Amino acid sequence: MIGAADRPLHLWSDPAIQRLIRLGPLDDQAFAALRAAMTRTYRLKPRRDIIHEGREITEPLLILEGWGARVRFLPDGRRQVLGFLLPGDLIGCGRNERPLATAMATALTPMQIAPAPLPAPGSALEKVYAASRALDDVYLLAQITRLGRMHAWERIGDLLLEFRERLSLAGLAGANGFPVPVTQEVLADALGLTPVHVNRTLQLLRRQGDITWKGDHVTLGDPTTLAMQLGHVPAHPATRP
Amino acid sequence: MIGAADRPLHLWSDPAIQRLIRLGPLDDQAFAALRAAMTRTYRLKPRRDIIHEGREITEPLLILEGWGARVRFLPDGRRQVLGFLLPGDLIGCGRNERPLATAMATALTPMQIAPAPLPAPGSALEKVYAASRALDDVYLLAQITRLGRMHAWERIGDLLLEFRERLSLAGLAGANGFPVPVTQEVLADALGLTPVHVNRTLQLLRRQGDITWKGDHVTLGDPTTLAMQLGHVPAHPATRP
DNA sequence: CGCATGGTTGATCATGCTCAATTTAAGTGG
């Protein structure tokens, strides 16, 4: 647990806060609560658990920085990434994600996390939390469709579009480019593929000029027509063309 | 829209009500509200939509009888069943399932549906709704794991276990047997497989004595060891061995 | 009886998997 000294003093510039603002208007009360909560920011190393399987009560959390993933394991060790946790995302907020022996979450990169202030009934913050939860649902449904009815290259494209969208909400995505600090293995576990096949499919997409992938930075050749092809509908109005 | 004349006068025996009770204690107020709501029961034919894609505001609904499915379509007509709607399930309740151009729901069998009474803040009914929503989430995560990391026969087995569990909550499942009024095509769209392959896998499971499938009635040979093999953890305490 | 829906079968194809090895990149400590 560290002080908030290294967090920006101006809340507005913080990606997480930017996302919350974009989900709904925040009043002074909300800002005060958030500022207070960010006093209790703490860091997490990659591969550390965010929430543990089966732990009954967890404080709701707000992700300030870094990427995480909700994962589940089968008895024989197969792993499924249920979804990703990005800056501005809320974990275990309200009823969402109560970890009843069903899923855990891990850090994929170094993360900074703060406890999420609990919203007063009827408050602006509460409405924003609701909006966030609604988006969570949308992403789960998108994940199901990807896994159930899309081919490898479609799954990758669709997931990248989701990343772009979600990062945009936090102001972390450029016009076509955005960071994806995730290994091909994690990608594979998210997309229901093997790492080898993810690799080959990525090469294909790169050869076709659909994507560029340098280090952690991805650029989409033509997000709009890609979204068209995949029938990808942005979840949040602000991210619609 | 029809009267409630053909609904049981004794709420307790109604599968939907049974499920709600099992999710949490209901007080007289709740029963009164439910009784009133069931006055407005209406029927739905198979293949009729329950909620339409993109419709903004929908009244929350309670399923009294019959099976439905939440589905999504890709541009080229591919269909994904996102999840099933069983007696006692709530649709569009609270924040859940707001249909923002993202998913629709159809009746798989003849259904009886009533508007869900909206719960007073802090009421017993509200807690039950919350429990129901929590379960909805669990089923979505289960669906993701099935589609992402399970083989055909595992997907089928796991889904059947889910059906057994959920029907048990409504008192609609026997020890090992329960109704599954769903075509192999729908099953395929839920499991990310082709109808042909579902058919062949079912034959395999039948030959091995794992399942019996007669008409709409399924019997599992040994649910417990099946659940063990698949690492299937029941979502609700009441359905744990 | 005839049509429609759902289940069943066969033959062939292909997407994606497995296994195993090699290369590249990124640290890390001397």
Add this chain to the structure above:
DNA sequence: CCACTTAAATTGAGCATGATCAACCATGCG
């Protein structure tokens, strides 16, 4: 700065699960 270590990306060859296409039954119902 370079050996040494480790995680990640890449390549190859062969295999298999599940897809595709196309009939063909079974059943129920008007």
